[in-house]
Amino acid sequence: MSLPLFFTENIDVNASRVTLDEGNSKHIIQVLRMKQGDALRLTDGKGNIFTGNIFDEHKKACIVNIKEHALQASSPRKSTIAISLVKNAARFEWFLEKAVEAGMNTIIPLLCERTEKAHFRYDRMQQIMISAMLQSQQAWLPVLAEPVKYKDWLPAHTNTVKCIAHCNNEEKYHFRQITDGNDDITICIGPEGDFTEQEIALALQHDFKPVSLGNTRLRTETAGIAAAVLLAIK
Amino acid sequence: MSLPLFFTENIDVNASRVTLDEGNSKHIIQVLRMKQGDALRLTDGKGNIFTGNIFDEHKKACIVNIKEHALQASSPRKSTIAISLVKNAARFEWFLEKAVEAGMNTIIPLLCERTEKAHFRYDRMQQIMISAMLQSQQAWLPVLAEPVKYKDWLPAHTNTVKCIAHCNNEEKYHFRQITDGNDDITICIGPEGDFTEQEIALALQHDFKPVSLGNTRLRTETAGIAAAVLLAIK
Structure with missing residues (x-):
């Protein structure tokens, strides 16, 4: 089973920690009830996929520690x-x-x-x-x-x-x-x-x-x- | 523009006159407000297409005079x-x-x-x-x-x-x-x-x-x- 994937614009590819916006934070912490330490993935919609864990389960500004960064291949034809x-x-x-x-x-x-x-x-x-x-x-x-x-x-x-x-x-x-x-x-x-x-x-x-x-x-x-x-x- | 097409099961391919069921009659006469003489097509969903005209614009039992019968080719593969x-x-x-x-x-x-x-x-x-x-x-x-x-x-x-x-x-x-x-x-x-x-x-x-x-x-x-x-x- 793949880790849950969320969209968040403009992540610095070198960032080791990311604070999520209110919408994502609410969804992850309140709706999905994910907890500190839980693993997830983030993408910026520009091919980057960041894998990390919840560091602070704040319901308005959830903080994620990034462990890994990968680039998904783009489609060969546009x-x-x-x-x-x-x-x-x-x-x-x-x-x-x-x-x-x-x-x-x-x-x-x-x-x-x-x-x-x-x-x-x-x-x-x-x-x-x-x-x-x-x-x-x-x-x-x-x-x-x-x-x-x-x-x-x-x-x-x-x-x-x-x-x-x-x-x-x-x-x-x-x-x-x-x-x-x-x-x-x-x-x-x-x-x-x-x-x-x-x-x-x-x-x-x-x-x-x-x-x-x-x-x-x-x-x-x-x-x-x-x-x-x-x-x-x- | 194609003539309007309606579905009605079990039409005799040799019929020269068809009485439509209440659902079709209501739709054709009350909703679409079609009139006596108006042309339409009927299909039985088994490849047959009948072209005809409204003979009696009865809103529960519309009668259609059939002028033409054609068979639509079935798809070459199933x-x-x-x-x-x-x-x-x-x-x-x-x-x-x-x-x-x-x-x-x-x-x-x-x-x-x-x-x-x-x-x-x-x-x-x-x-x-x-x-x-x-x-x-x-x-x-x-x-x-x-x-x-x-x-x-x-x-x-x-x-x-x-x-x-x-x-x-x-x-x-x-x-x-x-x-x-x-x-x-x-x-x-x-x-x-x-x-x-x-x-x-x-x-x-x-x-x-x-x-x-x-x-x-x-x-x-x-x-x-x-x-x-x-x-x-x-």
Whole structure:
């Protein structure tokens, strides 16, 4: 069984003692009832994992003695998913959780022509990502961008491989036809009701290749999860 | 835009007129406010799609005149996911929805050693599957089995390719190493906390091959969705 893992930003990699913030302290001491001497791990979401023991079980400022520092390897390819927001925020949150579990590196919420007005609470989304990172025993927190207009974002976006998953019936590539699984890659997922013809044309004009996510019609968040799985597995 | 699609069991393929049940009638006439003459489609979840028009907008027994009958091709491979129930029913329901969207054929809920007591409401699950089938424009309703004990089910289960996704560190296959994407296939997904050593041994003994779903540790329902995506894409 792995030691419990907690997130705390900005730990000095050479620190031998760390004072946790109130949220973590409360969670560790009051909720989990951990005691002085209990072992745990901390990560800063930037690949660092610190192993240590509780030195002072203070419920607002728990102090941990650090015994060991390790760096978790980052994913060999950098995977970016740019995806339309959806009206039902819970569905977007599920996508986010699953995308983090699968090990994506960057998530860019898109505002497309047909994106329905959607609530976007950055802090809440960030918390969901942190929980998913810890849950899946990872030490790299993906980058979550602020929502951006598709037509402003797309022309400026660069990556080794760029692709778009739209629902038009034209010929599409399998992922394996456009990448051997090692390239840094970006995939765009459209809103319910799909990208408009103009949006698809804009993507093709900027060298985004149309890719297939299977033969069935997927909801936006399902397409996002499918893309995350396919990018994670190669 | 496709015509709206509704599910109704047991339609005679030669019928020229169908009377819908109260649930569908209410939904179509009262909620969607469709009128006499409006076009719609019906499916029985067994591949048949009937296109017709409302003949009598009765809100308890709407009558549809059938104009056309078509058979949707079934998926070329039959994909089965046998997956542990999870404590949080909503998470299992999300898996089900996504697995249907991706086009799986059979879902078998498993009771493993470490499966936590979970509520299983067959009728509710079935409704979720029907909604997901209609949403994703499919006419084949996957089969949902009743929950079964893993150790009773596994030895009796036969399929062309059988695999298991467990979290032990031993060498695992990529799907592509064990199937070209055309074989009928079954994949087993364990509970939170994974299969026990004995359960894994039982699977290997019965020719289940260990497969990889990526390098990160996935929740049960995420592993289920990942498996569904990988089986759907080949």
